Amino acid sequence: MSSFDYTIAIDAMGGENSPKKVLEGLSLFLKDDNKIFFNIFGDEKIINSLLQEKIILPKINYRIINCSTIVNDKVSVRDSIKVGKDSSMWKSIHSVKDGKSDLIISSGNTGALLVISKLLIKMIEGIDKPALAGLWPNFLNTSIVLDLGANIEFNEKNYLDFSKIGAELFRVIFEKENPVVALLNVGSEEIKGHEELKNSYAQLINQKNNFDFHGYIEGNQIKDGLADVIITDGFSGNIALKTAEGTVNFINTEIKKIFSSSIFGKLCYLISLPIFEKIKKNLDPRKYNGGIFLGLNAPVIKSHGSADSLAFYYSVKLSVKILRGNLINRIKKNFLNV
């Protein structure tokens, strides 16, 4: 009998500064919660040498499974499958397929992670396409936005499926009984948008949902927090997310540039340092780390490639919340009679 609540497969090798940041993130997490066991997939030699240095992981909470290759971040999806079966990514996903792990986290190549997960873990019956969901800060709290780029093509059923899936995810993460779901569109009137969107709107407004349907919202309304779950096609969603990230970077950089362009500015910055620290903490993107692939028979979590150890820690916390909330079973119940 296991004394652990859940087992998580960790692809320790993908992204920047791996596996160091991954192990540090796990170390941080295990200080909070020791009821989780980790199957760590990667280069055993590198991982062990790191664990002999400064990073403390309780021996009871993990085992290392040596993998001879890694899926390169820059490689095409096709090539990643060829590298395949000995890679830390493939093996960690496979351990979920085998029932040895309940969930997998990877900082590696997003396209490869999605394709291999779909291949091995398979879609939930009744759901056609997986979605990539992400956390998005707003004035009131946090929204969930999906799809952020798992799909390029999109149809009406996807909008309807993702509404149900997204509502379950929000319910599990934020413990709100009736999440508010909205469709992202170019206007808020009923007649706006393309046919797939209008047909989805018509269905969602008329059918009984297990969430509150808000109708359409526009890109500038995401921030308001009136919708908990925002449904979009993967193409627009990916462009919206990356444009928002670019905008944050643009503003931060411009503000820093102006403060540092004069001695007076530098002085103002020094005096205001505690305020800037607070701003940095409040707007810290690491809290929102962790893309969630939904629609598969197990949760697959994508940590940002450039995430650091604290950001990785947040993605582990998110993963455990999803497991404890029994997300997959909740989603499956929505598609039993489809």
Added chain:
Amino acid sequence: MSSFDYTIAIDAMGGENSPKKVLEGLSLFLKDDNKIFFNIFGDEKIINSLLQEKIILPKINYRIINCSTIVNDKVSVRDSIKVGKDSSMWKSIHSVKDGKSDLIISSGNTGALLVISKLLIKMIEGIDKPALAGLWPNFLNTSIVLDLGANIEFNEKNYLDFSKIGAELFRVIFEKENPVVALLNVGSEEIKGHEELKNSYAQLINQKNNFDFHGYIEGNQIKDGLADVIITDGFSGNIALKTAEGTVNFINTEIKKIFSSSIFGKLCYLISLPIFEKIKKNLDPRKYNGGIFLGLNAPVIKSHGSADSLAFYYSVKLSVKILRGNLINRIKKNFLNV
């Protein structure tokens, strides 16, 4: 013989605080440049009473054409056409059709402006769909992004047409001989994106263009300024633009909130006031005011509904730059043999 270089039709009634902000914007502009004549369409009584108060417009530079109705900002496009022919929007567009004005500027209902303009001014032969282009700040200078929402559906020819049109617009506004054009996509590799995008890429990379083709860029690369002209479908473009606007608002509001949440913070803000003024000036969105409808036989400029007098002034400046650069003839030359 006219002593003016160009005549601009002004729909003085749409948007917030009109016609006051419109007249103030024109007054600002005429201090810079008195070679432009304005046909001002709107409620003659209100306009005259404003001009008898504080707003100074040289009498030689304008005439007022009284209009009995206005197109409401909230009205549907269909209803706007019904209100129609006596509205300041309709009449100002009609004066371009009649050859009495060279360009029209409106702060009114965007959908109505687009539909009525298409109806009266008509598309340039060889171009299927109009595009809404906008200015987008980046680290190096300013980009032009189109389409920002004139169209919901999109095909390959639109991408190709908009590349040509966007390049001409950039050439005229920023006086760069060979603008760099890129397609907005969800990845930068050749195999990314949907069929229309991939086909457009293949054509643009193989054909002789009157611009440098950069390939794909992602949403987070708009800020880098490596592409002068960024081509996107109207649906994604509109969502990207509004999401960026919402993100700017979100960050500004959060920063203000933290500075004003303590006495120390308020003090820091006061000390740093000259720095914040500089930031505000550098990032002032009013400098980028003016959506440009392209593909019609005359330029149609949409000033933001919430724009103030300075923002309106910038849209007039932009309009004059477009006229002096002979944009429409330059665009037409691209479609002579189509």
